[in-house]
Amino acid sequence: MVEPTPLAIYVHWPYCTRICPYCDFNVYKGAENAELVQAILRDLTHWREWSGPRDINSIHFGGGTPSLMSVDDIDSVVSTVNHLWSQPDGAEVGLEANPSDANREVWEGYKKAGINRLSLGVQSFDDDALSFLGRNHNSRAAHLAVDMALKIFPSVSLDLIYGLAGHDTSRDGEQVVTKGVHHVSTYQLTIEEGTAFHRAEQRGEARAVDPDSSADAFSSLAQTLGRNRYNRYEISNWAKPGFESRHNLAYWRGYDYVGVGPGAHGRLTVGGNRVATTAYLKPKDYIQAAHAGGIEIREILSSSDRASEYLMMGLRTVEGISVQKYEKWANTQLPKTTVDDLVETDFLKLDNDRLSTTAQGRDVLDYITGKLLT
Numbered sequence: 001m002v003e004p005t006p007l008a009i010y011v012h013w014p015y016c017t018r019i020c021p022y023c024d025f026n027v028y029k030g031a032e033n034a035e036l037v038q039a040i041l042r043d044l045t046h047w048r049e050w051s052g053p054r055d056i057n058s059i060h061f062g063g064g065t066p067s068l069m070s071v072d073d074i075d076s077v078v079s080t081v082n083h084l085w086s087q088p089d090g091a092e093v094g095l096e097a098n099p100s101d102a103n104r105e106v107w108e109g110y111k112k113a114g115i116n117r118l119s120l121g122v123q124s125f126d127d128d129a130l131s132f133l134g135r136n137h138n139s140r141a142a143h144l145a146v147d148m149a150l151k152i153f154p155s156v157s158l159d160l161i162y163g164l165a166g167h168d169t170s171r172d173g174e175q176v177v178t179k180g181v182h183h184v185s186t187y188q189l190t191i192e193e194g195t196a197f198h199r200a201e202q203r204g205e206a207r208a209v210d211p212d213s214s215a216d217a218f219s220s221l222a223q224t225l226g227r228n229r230y231n232r233y234e235i236s237n238w239a240k241p242g243f244e245s246r247h248n249l250a251y252w253r254g255y256d257y258v259g260v261g262p263g264a265h266g267r268l269t270v271g272g273n274r275v276a277t278t279a280y281l282k283p284k285d286y287i288q289a290a291h292a293g294g295i296e297i298r299e300i301l302s303s304s305d306r307a308s309e310y311l312m313m314g315l316r317t318v319e320g321i322s323v324q325k326y327e328k329w330a331n332t333q334l335p336k337t338t339v340d341d342l343v344e345t346d347f348l349k350l351d352n353d354r355l356s357t358t359a360q361g362r363d364v365l366d367y368i369t370g371k372l373l374t
């Protein structure tokens with residue numbers, strides 16, 4: 001029998017104090033909701049019945065803004081997970097926080113509750129860029145939050161956004177290096193339908209994204225981080241050695257993950273099938289469903305969908321994929337001539353069973369996966 005993968009747990013907290021003009025996540029204005037915490041705890045017990053006993057790879061509080069949750073709420077979710085499954089040493093317990101929520105007492109409380117990695121939504125250290133993004137923190141608050149996080153948590157990650165028209169974010173990478181932050185996730189500003197930026201563009205107002213400056217900003221960030229021994233272990237993620245995100249690696253490696261909270265996605269392998277789940281989007285529907293015991297919209301992935309997902313996620317990372325695993329699920333071989341061509345042109349690397357992208361291959365990943373999956 002194949003050993004089950006360790007289980008990653010994602011907890012979605014959908015509330016934010018205000019909605020940023022570029023955000024298309026499942027978010028709602030607000031902060032606390034005691035009923036939602038209870039529903040998440042109930043949902044976790046349903047998942048445990050379904051998954052059986054498993055080791056935990058990681059717990060991740062994402063959102064929305066989970067730094068709006070109280071220490072007691074974080075503590076009850078972490079304790080419930082630990083009670084339901086087993087958490088081996090080294091499991092990552094991460095929480096996404098907004099700089100404006102920085103509070104020493106609360107963050108020390110989070111740490112006591114088990115949080116060992118804080119991921120800060122700094123986005124930029126530039127005041128103009130932050131105001132353009134509609135963030136409720138300024139550069140000073142960003143500096144204070146990062147400095148405080150580094151004193152409290154053993155592992156600190158920052159989110160940075162680049163590609164804002166008319167804004168120079170080239171110094172953000174230097175701030176990361178100077179402060180000694182452990183991990184960076186970068187996001188290119190994109191304009192998604194349904195966001196305030198999209199509506200502004202529809203009205204003919206100035207474009208928020210500039211593709212040329214976006215490419216320049218990314219390359220300057222990449223150079224600064226690379227020069228300073230941050231390893232680009234995934235397309236948009238950099239880490240000092242040993243500080244790679246265990247939780248995100250679980251997605252990219254095709255591990256099983258539980259998704260609780262409104263709109264959260266999950267994947268669980270049961271009886272040889274990989275099942276995809278999506279929780280109800282609206283908090284009210286989610287809470288109702290959690291108490292009724294049937295919470296997710298479930299779909300069994302076909303073997304070829306499972307294989308494609310594994311390939312598309314795995315090739316994002318430096319470590320790549322196992323060819324054998326892919327071909328077993330796909331029930332077909334990877335196109336040999338295409339692989340050879342992509343190796344020849346230095347987009348792919350093939351090392352026995354491992355197929356991975358080169359640095360230049362990761363820059364054109366859609367092209368590569370398109371070639372491999374046709």
Ligand code: SF4
Nearest residue numbers: 016019020023063064
């Ligand atoms: S704080 Fe984050 S999740 Fe909330 S609206 Fe802004 S970008 Fe979206």
